[in-house]
Amino acid sequence: MARDTTDMIPIEGRQELAAYLEAGCKPPEQFRIGTEHEKFAFTLGRHEPVPYQGERSIRALLDGMRLQLGWEPILEGDNIIGMVDSAHGGAISLEPGGQFELSGAPVETVHETYAELYAHLAQLRQVAAPLGIGFLGLGMSPKWTMAETPVMPKGRYQIMATYMPKVGTRGLDMMFRTCTVQVNLDFASEADMVKKLRVSLALQPVATAIFANSPFTDGRPNGFLSARSEIWRDTDNARAGMLPFAFEDGMGFERYVDYALDVPMYFVKRGDHYIDVAGASFRDLMAGRLPQLPGERATRSDWVNHLSTIFPEVRLKRFLEMRGADAGPWRRLPAFSALWVGVLYDGAALDAAWDLVKGWSAEERQRLRDEVPRLGFKASIAGRSVHEIAREMLALARAGLARRDRPDDNGCDETKHLEAIVPFVEAGRTPAEDLLDSFHGRWNGSVEPVFEEHVY
Template structure:
């Protein structure tokens, strides 16, 4: 989840053009397009698999402190270190202590994967010292909500109070899930629109390939990606497949209207989060918020607000691809490879759009609903299985990566980062299927084995 690291003054919003400038200001020429990868993992005590609290000895605070040995700089909120910044991006905490790296904007996937390896190596070094391990799955496999700690971040207090009012699974989203995401650039409004549409339509493919959350509280939950299912019952005002993205005339203006209609969570002032959950940003623009009478928003208030919408693809000054479960190292590299191959080469983007441009709204919604449970066995609108369809999408992505022509020191292009995904298609087994096979087989229903076999 987005972490504020800059408290400097921000200009007031004077006109609608100021709102739109966040989107148009993200436009970049192709040679300046970058890849920003975000990945989360669960932190646990090696001795008993318990989720550590922030304050306890050897807990999350000590983990953050330990990482400063590698040059990371603390970000402090109310006296608590709640994030770190450095040349590799930002390390931040999700609500129950899930540990996230929001990586730096990088040119190649080789750099992205090296960044992930550095981060995981640093975490493991400090974790070994503190008796902490890191689990790479999409949902806590065995923890109840009550067993999980809450991190001392003001925005989470607001959200934890609001979530149960608008959905049944919002607290699970906050406390029990992990994801991998990638942030990508666009050159123009038209380029943004096409990438948004392709990314949204193909998000269920990523969900299927990365499905990795089949357990809840120690038992199979009937889903391959329960994390993805959770988003269907979190908050309908700020989640979903956004049908209007596929309507004629979609662009910055329409997304702006959508974001304005998303209810607010909070306003950040003088180091404190003010609870305005459910209020209207439109009223804020008119100075009509009861909590701050007469006060109007700044551009930073607007960017904060944009970070509280959670559709399957999100627009800020870049596009966020949000459909994948968390996983281990190869999948951290595989998710950005999948989307970069599809969206950063014009021929691949055209080919991907050709696959989905005729899908009807109800077909996209049906696929989004079926994939969390069925994964590769879901049926796409042309009748093929998701597994068959995903193989074609991966071929398009691979061609896009080949066209990019970025080679490593051994002369390999970026296509090798798709290998874990090709293995899913070839075997017909998602990460969730492999976990379930072990649970029903060699683990004999003892899920504690997951910590040894699926940690980083």
């Protein structure tokens, strides 16, 4: 998750909220790629979760990374909970159950995303190996129960963990036992934002199928190919989902503001303190009517932090966040960025993608979203299988990346980063199905080998 901000500029009205989002518009030559990924830390010997405190701990990892990188620590009280690269914009942070997240710096090419990821994992292994800690790239914790999963000392997570069970049945699983990869991409104008948002929302379940990688829970198959995606269907539907309003006439920054204002708040941050306002209205905060902060009005940071607590399949900030994929082996992570860069950053590919999805109804899109976690490539929409659509999406991405023509030092363009997902798309077979075959075959009904075979 992003670092919470403390910008105390007061907000006077709704127009400022829309203006904040609109300030993300930039010319295409300034478009960047920001890749984020989460991974589970585990002990190399017994495949146990790693606690926050102790000799072999998350804190020890963070302290070691801070000394190695020289990044600025993010502290909450006496606890280090992350670090930020102030010079380039990258950050390392913790998810609620100790999932270790890299929020990559905004870069120009997928080649740089790949290089950043490779360097991060090399640095991390250098610190983690002496501690006997490894990292696993799956969409859901394959073995540990909720009771066995550690809790990180972050104020916002305590508030969320108390609130989540009131609004859905799977919120704690989402917080503590899932991992994702996402890519953050830019837009040039309000119209460009709307088009990219619509295309990426419609195709997000297709990306979910391509990267589906979470078939195990509590040491056994859970009945899904992407349990992480299924969990989001009943986490908190007031702040998650497929945003059907985005396809309606009049969609723009102000319409998203209206949606965000209707999403209940979690917290207000004042200084280093998180004030629990879970379920309260941001409109009441703007009007100075929040019981917990009587007479106090919203600030810029309140709005930025509130936007970070909204979790649709594609999220709008000053950029668009693709949120549909399970974490996976490290070579597949840049492929997620490459897939969306190819579709969204090339005009012809974006036009073709819109032609592909524009006839789908809100009901069809929702049905696709509901079916993919279980069925993967076998789900369908408008008479076409996800397998067929995924092949078309991959072809659009490949053509878009080729037209971008961003060669690396060896003269290879960004299409090379798609190769990690080509076998799955061509075969119409999710990564999760390979894992299940291993479980029922050579793993002899155990998930333990996943820690050996899929360690970073």
